[in-house]
Amino acid sequence: MKLYSTKNHELSVDFETAVFNSLPADKGLYMPTIFPKLEATLMANWEQKTLPEIAFDIAYTLLKDDISAEDLKAIIDDAANFEAPLHPLAHDTFVLELFHGPSLAFKDFGGRFMSRIMAHFLKKEQKEIQILVATSGDTGGAVALGFLNVPGIKVTILYPEGKVSPIQELQLTTNGNNIEAIAIEGTFDDCQALVKQAFHDEELNAKLNLTSANSINISRLIPQMFYYANTYARLKDQYEDIIFVTPSGNFGNIAAGMMAWKLGLPVKRFIAATNSNDIVPEFLETGIYNARPSVQTLANAMDVGDPSNFVRILDLFNNDLSALKEMLSSFAFNDEQIKKAIVEVYQTENYVVCPHTATGYLAVKADQEQHPKQKKTAYVVLATAHPCKFPDVFEELNIQYDIPAQVEELYQKVNQKKSMNNSFQDFKAHLIG
Numbered sequence: 001m002k003l004y005s006t007k008n009h010e011l012s013v014d015f016e017t018a019v020f021n022s023l024p025a026d027k028g029l030y031m032p033t034i035f036p037k038l039e040a041t042l043m044a045n046w047e048q049k050t051l052p053e054i055a056f057d058i059a060y061t062l063l064k065d066d067i068s069a070e071d072l073k074a075i076i077d078d079a080a081n082f083e084a085p086l087h088p089l090a091h092d093t094f095v096l097e098l099f100h101g102p103s104l105a106f107k108d109f110g111g112r113f114m115s116r117i118m119a120h121f122l123k124k125e126q127k128e129i130q131i132l133v134a135t136s137g138d139t140g141g142a143v144a145l146g147f148l149n150v151p152g153i154k155v156t157i158l159y160p161e162g163k164v165s166p167i168q169e170l171q172l173t174t175n176g177n178n179i180e181a182i183a184i185e186g187t188f189d190d191c192q193a194l195v196k197q198a199f200h201d202e203e204l205n206a207k208l209n210l211t212s213a214n215s216i217n218i219s220r221l222i223p224q225m226f227y228y229a230n231t232y233a234r235l236k237d238q239y240e241d242i243i244f245v246t247p248s249g250n251f252g253n254i255a256a257g258m259m260a261w262k263l264g265l266p267v268k269r270f271i272a273a274t275n276s277n278d279i280v281p282e283f284l285e286t287g288i289y290n291a292r293p294s295v296q297t298l299a300n301a302m303d304v305g306d307p308s309n310f311v312r313i314l315d316l317f318n319n320d321l322s323a324l325k326e327m328l329s330s331f332a333f334n335d336e337q338i339k340k341a342i343v344e345v346y347q348t349e350n351y352v353v354c355p356h357t358a359t360g361y362l363a364v365k366a367d368q369e370q371h372p373k374q375k376k377t378a379y380v381v382l383a384t385a386h387p388c389k390f391p392d393v394f395e396e397l398n399i400q401y402d403i404p405a406q407v408e409e410l411y412q413k414v415n416q417k418k419s420m421n422n423s424f425q426d427f428k429a430h431l432i433g
């Protein structure tokens with residue numbers, strides 16, 4: 001697999017380089033130069049295959065020149081070792097539950113695959129790397145658990161002080177060993193800016209092998225294609241068309257789905273649901289991309305004011321807004337609408353959705369007002385996180401849910417939280433020190 005930069009299509013690096021560099025020097029993002037087509041004959045019998053088997057078909061299509069089939073299969077079997085079931089709601093709408101991994105969020109697919117890919121390459125390199133990751137809620141927990149005790153890798157997680165839920169914070173701060181978590185005074189965008197600045201700082205890069213575990217790193221996006229393909233496999237015999245509805249913050253999840261479509265996965269359309277951080281819906285409507293500081297919402301993992309991956313989506317469409325709008329719609333919802341949707345789903349379906357997933361549910365309804373639903377069309381809402389990660393919301397709404405065992409265990413662990421102001425010089429000194 002060769003990759004170019006969204007800012008320079010002449011550039012060509014191999015997968016291993018893109019994984020460890022994370023970002024091209026020109027500040028673009030890496031994209032595959034070619035999307036090899038998934039053979040229709042390969043997809044034809046996917047309904048008989050398991051999620052890891054389908055994941056292998058996707059990954060091997062992309063990475064066959066980079067990793068042997070045997071190693072890739074072992075990595076996928078170990079990384080994607082939990083279910084992604086579909087929960088049916090009324091009117092051909094499904095909730096794709098992506099929260100059955102260790103950190104209870106869809107990011108486990110990316111975090112686990114990426115850690116194993118890096119460990120695979122590091123075996124022959126014998127070098128040590130320092131991962132930097134910014135999180136507004138869910139990425140950090142998945143990366144922490146994915147990389148915990150992986151030899152040769154140290155992870156530093158930055159998160160906005162007071163803007164992640166208590167459970168999300170414990171998932172970051174109770175690991176110790178090779179994982180440190182620092183609460184930054186500021187927003188997620190400040191954390192992401194510190195990380196990006198570090199990647200472009202010559203002195204830091206001379207001293208440390210810096211790598212990102214955010215979705216700017218292409219190895220996070222490949223495993224996020226797996227569950228789109230697996231969902232297609234489960235629904236393809238009952239439905240003619242599938243519309244994926246993806247709650248979106250940094251737009252890595254939906255970018256991965258659109259990359260799977262570019263590989264040939266049959267998808268009718270994508271819908272990006274956002275919270276009040278409505279930069280993309282606004283862009284699709286006005287053509288003006290107005291990045292701005294994120295606002296805090298109940299769907300905190302989507303509190304992003306300048307979504308990193310949107311340039312990848314634009315690149316897939318050669319920056320042609322009209323072509324993009326044929327394939328992508330986007331709707332934004334505020335906290336009051338999110339709360340109402342959670343209650344509505346609970347009352348009508350006896351099912352509990354997290355605040356992020358609630359935006360997806362609302363987006364289905366909004367889309368159906370614009371496009372009357374066709375008979376053989378399924379809407380699939382990606383459920384990005386387990387509701388238990390947001391206890392305050394459900395306490396206020398008086399809604400009960402089951403609490404997974406790993407959450408109870410978090411309270412028994414030692415909290416090793418660090419704090420820092422939002423200064424690049426302090427962050428840099430900390431990393432070097």
Ligand SMILES: N[C@@H](CCOP(=O)(O)O)C(=O)O
Nearest residue numbers: 135136137138139215250301
């Ligand atoms: N949604 C995020 C923000 C970072 O996104 P990423 O997909 O780029 O890692 C979070 O949960 O932290």
